[in-house]
Amino acid sequence: MFTGIVEELGKVKTIKNSNSSCRIEISAEKILSDIHLGDSIAVNGICLTVTDFTKGSFSADIMHESLKRSAISKVKQGDLLNLERAMALNGRFGGHIVSGHIDGVGKIIDIYRDDIAIWFEIKAGSNILKYVVEKGSIAIDGISLTVAELKKESFKVSCIPHTIKSTVLYTKTLGDEVNLENDLLGKYVERLLTYKDENTIESKIDEDFLKLHGF
Known part of the structure; x- marks a missing residue:
């Protein structure tokens, strides 16, 4: 989970495209201070998993689903991106609950x-x-x-x-x-x-019921 409070701007270092996915390397500073393999980083709002990192950058794989639903497919080398690490439980909640799953x-x-x-x-x-x-x-x-x-x-x-x-x-x-x-x-x-299935019980509360009982 994230808060939507951007920590820093990263810069696209490289993009390697395959048939329906890509691997992106992003230069950064602040978020690298405590980075680990498998960490979640929100990149322009997309929750990506750190698959590799160096002293000055980190890499992540972007699958077809993310490319299809977001504007990340139009990002090019040198572009700036919003970066945010996953929310820390001991931190202040300055924004709102953000999942990193683009609609x-x-x-x-x-x-x-x-x-x-x-x-x-x-x-x-x-x-x-x-x-x-x-x-x-x-x-x-x-x-x-x-x-x-x-x-x-x-x-x-x-x-x-x-x-x-x-x-x-x-x-x-x-x-x-x-x-x-x-x-x-x-x-x-x-x-x-x-949501309804074969076990769903139809509610008897409707507009007429509410009016009948003074609501």
């Missing part, structure tokens, strides 16, 4: 300044937007952000200068794609409410 990709369709803040409007599919709520949390390229405005086909976030300069957001332009992870709570609630 889909959004596209930046507007960027504008509002005094010190920078607003990003991101277009996303209904599979993403159905879990988005105004003032709720969403992870964008692994950054824990608050939804400031929700529209029919997009949503907006407003970022303070610290967030911009400390993450890959300062490199983003119109048309760029970003990795999106919805808040886990909405997905679990939907599953519990819609």
Whole structure:
């Protein structure tokens, strides 16, 4: 698990592509201070496993599922990436619960300044937007952000200068794609409410029942 608080920006050192997967090497500093083989690192919000590391970089394998669901397939040598180590149990929980499992990709369709803040409007599919709520949390390229405005086909976030300069957001332009992870709570609630099998007992509580009893 992660918090969506980016620890540092890493730089893509090498990418080796195969038929439907790739191996990426990323230069870093801070996160390497206590790195171990098998550690989980969120790379632009994608939970990757450390398969090798040196004094100045670490490597990870990216499978077809991650390439298909995220924008990592468009990353090239020299690109900057958001990095976060897995959440420590003795640390402060500054963001929200982020699993590192990307739900889909959004596209930046507007960027504008509002005094010190920078607003990003991101277009996303209904599979993403159905879990988005105004003032709720969403992870964008692994950054824990608050939804400031929700529209029919997009949503907006407003970022303070610290967030911009400390993450890959300062490199983003119109048309760029970003990795999106919805808040886990909405997905679990939907599953519990819609799951049915042969042992499921149909609830007798409906709108008419609630009205009849004064609700």
